[in-house]
Amino acid sequence: MTHLYLIGIGSGNPEHLTIQAINAMNKAEVIFIPTKGDAKSDLAEVRREICARYVTRSDMRYVEYAVPARRVIDRSYGQSVDDWHAELCEAYELLFGTNLSADGTGAFLVWGDPGLYDSTMRIIERVKSRGRTALDYTVIPGITSVQALTASHRIPLNLIGKPVQITTGRRLKECFPDAIETAVVMLDGEQAFSKIDDPDAYIYWGAYVGTASEILISGRLVDIKDNILQAREQARARHGWIMDIYLLRKGEDFDE
Ligand SMILES: C[S@@+](CC[C@H](N)C(=O)[O-])C[C@H]1O[C@@H](n2cnc3c(N)ncnc32)[C@H](O)[C@@H]1O
Structure with a gap:
């Protein structure tokens, strides 16, 4: 079964990472890095810097993926978020299918803490409940904003x-x-x-x-x-x- 680590990385300072977060990063074979277009490239850069500082395994693979923008026209806020999660769920299934073996281990570096105004856990739960990817996951807390x-x-x-x-x-x-x-x-x-x-x-x-x-x-x-x-x-x-x-x-x- 695929295992994912959803790792809270703190709010932009690479020194916010906990030892638990660093250990979890190094258990993964692949680290997934979201990109959100040129305007927010600094956010991907912080994640790259964290990897450069703390990843010690030489065979780590990094996979960058573009996060789709949330569509807001002609739908309520709730519908807009639900549609966005559905889109991300499909994107993640493809990401895991392409980059992880059936019993592979991956990590997401989640801004702040994964439990606070963040969708990663919900989207991974969706992937899990659709049943196309057999997976489980661990959440590592982070310093919130x-x-x-x-x-x-x-x-x-x-x-x-x-x-x-x-x-x-x-x-x-x-x-x-x-x-x-x-x-x-x-x-x-x-x-x-x-x-x-x-x-x-x-x-x-x-x-x-x-x-x-x-x-x-x-x-x-x-x-x-x-x-x-x-x-x-x-x-x-x-x-x-x-x-x-x-x-x-x-x-x-x-x-x-
Ligand atoms: C999608 S939420 C992510 C929250 C994150 N999971 C956390 O634990 O802080 C993004 C919001 O968090 C806040 N935020 C996150 N990092 C911040 C920072 N370094 N400085 C100021 N606000 C920040 C802002 O209000 C921003 O709109």
């Missing part, structure tokens, strides 16, 4: 004894500032923070967190949101792409 953000800002994720909501820009208004004191926002293409006018809200924003290009801005949201919008736009223009994340907070430890 949430942890990278809070570490870089030197802040605790939660207020003492309080919950945290992790959400997307699209759904932020459902929870912050009215229902929760701490929200972490990922995958925000609309800069949802800019629509919040609560004078008591603080923001801890970061782009390319954990990497050499890291940008951090923090302060009272209403005072600095324009600075963040400007910094974000400039960074995106400079790099050709951006990955940003932020934590919004209202209140303090020991507030009741």
